[in-house]
Amino acid sequence: xxxxxxxxxxxxxxxxxxxxxxNEEIKIHWVGPITIDDFIEKKASTEKIKTLFKKExxxxxxxxxxxxxxxxxxxxxxxxxxxxVLLAFKSKxxxxxxxxxxxxxxxxMITLQQIRTIVSNNFKELELLALAKEFNALITELCxxxxxxxxxxxxxxLGENNSIDESFLDEEKMHFSPKALPYYLKQLKExxxxxxxxKYLLKLPSLNSSLFVDVEAFFSLLFETIGIxxxxxxxxxxxxxxxxxxxxxxxxxxxxxxxLNLDT
Numbered sequence: 001x002x003x004x005x006x007x008x009x010x011x012x013x014x015x016x017x018x019x020x021x022x023n024e025e026i027k028i029h030w031v032g033p034i035t036i037d038d039f040i041e042k043k044a045s046t047e048k049i050k051t052l053f054k055k056e057x058x059x060x061x062x063x064x065x066x067x068x069x070x071x072x073x074x075x076x077x078x079x080x081x082x083x084x085v086l087l088a089f090k091s092k093x094x095x096x097x098x099x100x101x102x103x104x105x106x107x108x109m110i111t112l113q114q115i116r117t118i119v120s121n122n123f124k125e126l127e128l129l130a131l132a133k134e135f136n137a138l139i140t141e142l143c144x145x146x147x148x149x150x151x152x153x154x155x156x157x158l159g160e161n162n163s164i165d166e167s168f169l170d171e172e173k174m175h176f177s178p179k180a181l182p183y184y185l186k187q188l189k190e191x192x193x194x195x196x197x198x199k200y201l202l203k204l205p206s207l208n209s210s211l212f213v214d215v216e217a218f219f220s221l222l223f224e225t226i227g228i229x230x231x232x233x234x235x236x237x238x239x240x241x242x243x244x245x246x247x248x249x250x251x252x253x254x255x256x257x258x259x260l261n262l263d264t
Contacts (some may be wrong), residue, residue: 001192002056004029004049005063008111011176011184013211015199026196029212035067036089039096053103059192061151062100063109065139069132070118077122086138093139094146101148107191108143109184110136110152112164112176129162149191153183 001018003009009028016026029052031045039046053060068089075085100106113132115125123131136152143150157180158164170177181198188196199205226246244260251258258264 001058001060001194002027002029002052003061003063003109004031004052005061005109006030006033006066006111008063008066008175010211011111011178011180012198014178015204016185016188017197017199017204018194019197020195027212033067034064035071036064036092036096037071040092050100053100053106057104059105059107060100060103061107061109061188063111065108065110065136066113069113069128069135072131072135073118073120073123073128077120086135089135090138090142094142097143097146097148101146107149107151108139110140110150110154112154112169114174116174126161133162151184151187151191153180153187156183 001024003012003016003026007030009030012026012028016028017023018026029049031048034043034045034049039049049062072085072089076082097106097108113129115128115132118128120128136154140150140152154162157168157176166173168177168179169175178198178200181201185196185198185201188194226242240262244262248258248260251260
């Protein structure tokens, strides 16, 4: 059994176990800020997900959607109609989820929308929360049609207008705190019909984190971001120069002039 996806999978980083299977651990894989377009474009991170799914005969849970909402906001701010944009995303999800569903025992996991990371001139916070809820409902409807289970305890966690009690958030206020674990465990158990327990809630020692960070996917994202094509061989000096230039451009956009070298 595996849980794969964006940074929200760190909710389970202390480990989930299957007591009825001699405390077998559920594998947790973080593969970066994935979007549905990454699947369509066959990026390294999402191709890795397909590889993991092909090898796993048990349940496979995918955490995705947060970064797609961010991209939807960008498209809406560029003047595109909400109806057309949501329809396009639904079509992409249908294509990808139909493929992932072929591997069997596949479920979608909905997590907290990071509103603070969305830069918008036209949408207020409550409007962004409403948009995220509308997106989740749209893809949930698609999953129901495809008979794909959905893990979504947000209605039990979020308050009025999708507001959240900050005790449910981690120190950075970006992800769920362990307080959200029981709500996710409840639905995971319902879908899998398995007894799933959290090491954190059971107060079991977790000397080694059960969170797997996919190194190949991480560097693929890094190279893509700083402008090195995946297929191009590079050396350390070239990578250093690209990284320094990347940071310089960020600072330049913020009106900051600073002499940089690798130590900086």
